[in-house]
Amino acid sequence: xxxxxxxxxxxxxxxxxxxxxxxxxxxxxxxxxxxxxxxxxxxxxxxxxxxxxxxxxxxxxxxxxxxxxxxxxxxxxxxxxxxxxxxxxxxxxxxxxxxxxxxxxxxxxxxxxxxxxxxxxxxxxxxxxxxxxxxxxxxxxxxxxxxxxxxxxxxxxxxxxxxxxxxxxxxxxxxxxxxxxxxxxxxxxxxxxxxxxxxxx
Numbered sequence: 001x002x003x004x005x006x007x008x009x010x011x012x013x014x015x016x017x018x019x020x021x022x023x024x025x026x027x028x029x030x031x032x033x034x035x036x037x038x039x040x041x042x043x044x045x046x047x048x049x050x051x052x053x054x055x056x057x058x059x060x061x062x063x064x065x066x067x068x069x070x071x072x073x074x075x076x077x078x079x080x081x082x083x084x085x086x087x088x089x090x091x092x093x094x095x096x097x098x099x100x101x102x103x104x105x106x107x108x109x110x111x112x113x114x115x116x117x118x119x120x121x122x123x124x125x126x127x128x129x130x131x132x133x134x135x136x137x138x139x140x141x142x143x144x145x146x147x148x149x150x151x152x153x154x155x156x157x158x159x160x161x162x163x164x165x166x167x168x169x170x171x172x173x174x175x176x177x178x179x180x181x182x183x184x185x186x187x188x189x190x191x192x193x194x195x196x197x198x199x200x201x
Contacts, residue, residue, distance in 0.1 A: 026063035026093075030118040034129050036063030036094065039113060041139050042150035049149040050141065051156045051197070055103040060085075060113055060124065061094040071114045072099040075138060076106045082114070110138035145188050146195040160199045168192035 026033050039060035042048065050056035058072055070085040085099035101111065112125035112134045125134035141148045149162040156162055163175045165187070173194040174184040180198060187194035 026066040028065065028068045028117055030120050032115055032117045032120060032122045033063045033066050034122070036066060037061070037115065037124055037129065039124055039139075041148065045148075047157060049146065049154045049156050049162045051143060051146070051158070051160070051162065053104045053106065053143055054157060055101060057098050057100050058085075058111065058113075059088075059096060059098045061091065061096050062115065064090055064093055064095050066095070067097075067115055067117050069116045070097050070099075071116075072101065072111045073114055073138070074101055074109060074111045076104055076109045083111075085113075107144050108140065108142050110140045112138040142190075145190050146197055147190045147193065149195055156197070158199075160197055162195060162197050163187065164193060164195045166193055 026036060037060070039058075041058075044059040046057040046059070047054075060070075062070070072083040072085060074081045074083055083099045083101060085097045087095050088098045089096040101109075112123055115122045115124060123130050123132070123134050125136050125138050126140075127134070127136040139148070146162045146164070149164045151164050151166065154162050154164075161179075163185075165173060167173055171189075173187040173189070175187060175196050175198060176182050176184060177198065185196050185198055187196040
């Protein structure tokens with residue numbers, strides 16, 4: 001009986017040590033826990049690859065109860081708009097937040113995440129976390145080049161797919177498949193990546 005009790009205490013101790021140490025300090029206390037914040041845009045947009053200026057959701061996570069509020073700052077042309085984010089779920093020691101970006105007629109837009117804990121506000125953008133408004137342009141959405149697509153083939157609204165491949169050492173790339181009768185769908189190069197949208201996949 002005593003050995004079972006000792007084993008149970010050891011299990012509880014191991015479980016508490018397995019949690020990130022900072023989660024135990026996460027609270028609405030004016031201190032944003034940077035090591036609990038993450039946003040992987042190619043995994044945390046819904047749909048994963050928005051097309052044709054459609055509305056989409058952006059998700060990110062923080063340590064549970066660490067923030068008093070959060071928002072997205074959306075840039076379209078010269079206009080910057082604040083879009084409130086709300087907690088939509090908890091996942092282990094984390095809160096999952098989401099904000100809905102409205103449909104647009106623009107070919108390009110970008111966003112960064114604004115994190116607030118009391119009187120303190122920090123920012124998450126493509127180059128990481130900062131105490132000041134990001135100067136890196138934010139996470140880019142380009143409805144022409146689809147550079148925001150996840151790697152591989154991603155089904156998108158309208159019965160199509162967006163293809164993306166990393167190929168830094170080549171000048172041209174093509175996609176062939178049943179959808180284009182094994183023809184050559186030319187891909188667009190942006191940096192080290194190629195992208196293309198195939199119809200009726």
